[in-house]
Amino acid sequence: MASKDVVPAVTLNSGYRMPAMGLGVWRMENTAVRGVIHSAIRSGYRHFDCAGNYASSHAYIVDHQQLKMHTVNFCTKYQNEAEVGEALAEAFQTGLVKREDLFITTKLWNSDHGHVVEACKDSLKKLRLDYLDLYLIHFPVPTTHTGIGKTASVIGEDGVLDIDTTISLETTWRAMEKLVSMGLVRSIGISNYGVFLTRDCLAYAKIKPAVNQIEMHPYFQRDSLVKFCQKHGICVTAHTPLGGGCTANAKLFGSLSCLDDPVIEDMAEKYGKTPAQLILRWSHQRNIVVIPKTSKVERLKENIEIFDFDISDEDMEEIKAIDKNHRTNQPGKFWGIDVYA
Numbered sequence: 001m002a003s004k005d006v007v008p009a010v011t012l013n014s015g016y017r018m019p020a021m022g023l024g025v026w027r028m029e030n031t032a033v034r035g036v037i038h039s040a041i042r043s044g045y046r047h048f049d050c051a052g053n054y055a056s057s058h059a060y061i062v063d064h065q066q067l068k069m070h071t072v073n074f075c076t077k078y079q080n081e082a083e084v085g086e087a088l089a090e091a092f093q094t095g096l097v098k099r100e101d102l103f104i105t106t107k108l109w110n111s112d113h114g115h116v117v118e119a120c121k122d123s124l125k126k127l128r129l130d131y132l133d134l135y136l137i138h139f140p141v142p143t144t145h146t147g148i149g150k151t152a153s154v155i156g157e158d159g160v161l162d163i164d165t166t167i168s169l170e171t172t173w174r175a176m177e178k179l180v181s182m183g184l185v186r187s188i189g190i191s192n193y194g195v196f197l198t199r200d201c202l203a204y205a206k207i208k209p210a211v212n213q214i215e216m217h218p219y220f221q222r223d224s225l226v227k228f229c230q231k232h233g234i235c236v237t238a239h240t241p242l243g244g245g246c247t248a249n250a251k252l253f254g255s256l257s258c259l260d261d262p263v264i265e266d267m268a269e270k271y272g273k274t275p276a277q278l279i280l281r282w283s284h285q286r287n288i289v290v291i292p293k294t295s296k297v298e299r300l301k302e303n304i305e306i307f308d309f310d311i312s313d314e315d316m317e318e319i320k321a322i323d324k325n326h327r328t329n330q331p332g333k334f335w336g337i338d339v340y341a
């Protein structure tokens, strides 16, 4: 079944169409990637959100006295861009889907802001693609470069992320624009940018960002940022649209989950839907693209079945009232600094 039959698409300011739901592959176990991606394609998913070098992020603590780096566990399971590439190549070869029917996003990791073209080419090589549909600046925080494809988060002796203050975000954006003129990327965008930085990007951009991918769910609704982006033609994509599910971010970051909120549970029952379906539909009705991650085939099907019901205006308002302004994805816990401060 073609995606247009299952998932509606939105038109980006670049003119390209992006399916309103994608599958997030961050935190997907490497061995599961092939099966999950093929099942997702069979279920109607045509949009995959990958994480270039986030996938291979380790935090390194620099020990200047001993002149060596110690790795610290951080997201060690996420190095899966190559596995995604293998799964996609097989899907194309076997005729499961055509390249032109897919929408593939990946991201520039923090340590590669000074090496945008090389980093993008490295991701393309791993993904076995000759173009990306969307390439995002993962975070507005350039950090010490550790080598293309060997990207890490360097932590200084003071226990704080080694942030590179020599590269401006405008310089990074110019290089992103170059990727479009080189034909390597169709649309470019930003991620984890707030109002101030998004506004600034709009001021210097020759090519406007097509997307701002931000954490957004009922406990972190971000109404002002969403309104600002949408007013300026930037499509908002919700990462962590389920708040990390019941356990994922609770375990990793100690966060609260919106999935078992009583308002969500009761309302889901009323609509004959699951809490996850209700939450994803609520985002869709705010014109926000969602990219939930699951490694479970039954949940792939559950999460995509949100285009056959409407949440009433009254119930949309009731969900609005449960906002806790609670960010669940808190990399600062590993970086020794809250980069959103």
Ligand SMILES: NC(=O)c1ccc[n+]([C@@H]2O[C@H](COP(=O)([O-])OP(=O)(O)OC[C@H]3O[C@@H](n4cnc5c(N)ncnc54)[C@H](OP(=O)(O)O)[C@@H]3O)[C@@H](O)[C@H]2O)c1
Pocket: 023, 024, 025, 026, 027, 049, 050, 051, 138, 191, 192, 213, 214, 238, 239, 240, 241, 242, 243, 244, 245, 246, 247, 248, 259, 274, 276, 277, 291, 292, 293, 294, 295, 296, 299, 302, 303, 329
């Ligand atoms: N730009 C960024 O900085 C950034 C940051 C974070 C995430 N992202 C992107 O956003 C995607 C999604 O974010 P996320 O994985 O952090 O959070 P999420 O999608 O909100 O939650 C994923 C968690 O929810 C569970 N889940 C999925 N469907 C469910 C359902 N129907 N019922 C109950 N639980 C369900 C999953 O478990 P199972 O796998 O066991 O089903 C997983 O533990 C990522 O994969 C990544 O592509 C981007």
